[in-house]
Amino acid sequence: MTRTLFILLSLIIFFAGCKKSSDKDAIQIEGFHLFDAMGNAMGTIGPADHDWELMELSSLSTTEQALLNAPDTTNTLNSVLAAVSLHPYPNPVRDYSALAVAAGDSVKFKLVITDKTGVILKQFSQKIKGSRSFIIDVTDRSLFPLRKSLRYVYSFSAAGQANFKVGYGDIKICDSGGSNPATVCF
Numbered sequence: 001m002t003r004t005l006f007i008l009l010s011l012i013i014f015f016a017g018c019k020k021s022s023d024k025d026a027i028q029i030e031g032f033h034l035f036d037a038m039g040n041a042m043g044t045i046g047p048a049d050h051d052w053e054l055m056e057l058s059s060l061s062t063t064e065q066a067l068l069n070a071p072d073t074t075n076t077l078n079s080v081l082a083a084v085s086l087h088p089y090p091n092p093v094r095d096y097s098a099l100a101v102a103a104g105d106s107v108k109f110k111l112v113i114t115d116k117t118g119v120i121l122k123q124f125s126q127k128i129k130g131s132r133s134f135i136i137d138v139t140d141r142s143l144f145p146l147r148k149s150l151r152y153v154y155s156f157s158a159a160g161q162a163n164f165k166v167g168y169g170d171i172k173i174c175d176s177g178g179s180n181p182a183t184v185c186f
Contacts, residue, residue: 026118039089074125092174
């Protein structure tokens with residue numbers, strides 16, 4: 001009896017002291033660039049570091065790079081290295097997020113939406129040439145509850161030039177109800 005009690009007590013102490021390795025977030029979401037519904041900058045909340053900048057693939061974390069390697073059905077045939085740009089709006093967002101994307105010639109654009117866990121919540125890819133707006137539906141509150149922080153990880157690729165420009169940006173899901181989003185959403 002004493003031996004069984006000792007083993008049981010030892011197991012309880014052992015498991016109580018253990019922490020899962022998943023306690024650390026896969027992606028650190030710490031700051032946000034704010035944009036109105038027309039895409040005009042409205043400031044920042046927290047350290048928004050390199051949000052929405054175009055950069056080299058090596059600038060992304062290994063988790064973010066892995067997200068861009070998720071399978072998709074868009075190929076890079078007849079695409080070329082080109083000047084590209086991307087502008088998000090609004091942020092924070094309630095129901096629909098938008099990205100204004102432009103490419104000087106045919107490129108593959110890919111977007112992966114995740115949260116701090118690194119799980120893919122939504123993704124799409126498409127060839128673009130010229131200017132294009134993408135509307136992203138975030139109304140599914142089981143995936144995108146109010147006050148949730150998201151990371152958009154995106155890339156531009158061309159034939160023989162996978163991920164020639166990449167980046168990320170953080171979005172906050174929030175209903176500010178016409179109030180100042182800086183005080184209501186964060």
